[in-house]
Amino acid sequence: MDGFEWFYRPGMSAGFIPTNDGQVCVWIGLPTLTSGMMRSLDRTFTDTLDRAAPEARERLARAERVGRLFAFPGEVGYQRQPCGPGWALVGDASHFKDPLSTHGITDALRDAEFLADAICEAGAGPASEAAAFRTYHATRNHLSDGLFRATDALAGYDWHISEVPGLLKGLAAAMKEELDVLAQRDWHGRHAA
Incomplete structure (x- = not known):
């Protein structure tokens, strides 16, 4: 597999994400995950994948599962205050959006870099610390807002396929x-x- 593949059908999605050692993370997405779906996760996964990505059926039949299934029942996205006197947050501690974006680790690494800048700039004293952390906060929000909007729209499944x-x-x-x-x-x- 040379890249990401995403599949969308009304009310569902699926995708393939190349990872390491020739392995691929295969995922499905649904607007809700009921307790019955959780109890029969293998069937839910297989049925949804078959309906969301029928064009991948042949490839999937040849694949070997190397790990167990993980379910994410959903969580509302958030942006927290990312810093204050003597503390700072990055990654999911700072903000969270649906994993459908496949962007979580990128957020964490990006924000760690901008936070490191803020810490270095804060060395001149309390006034510069406050200004540096305000810049970090504003940069984090600016770069996250568009990702939040697009991810929420996709993960809400309140769209027409077109x-x-x-x-x-x-x-x-x-x-x-x-x-x-x-x-x-x-x-x-x-x-x-």
């Missing part, structure tokens, strides 16, 4: 903006070209 390409373009545009900001950074004295 809207999915536009929603995915919105997600891609938010990621591109994030990449543009990161590309402009001075990476430890090395300037982006």
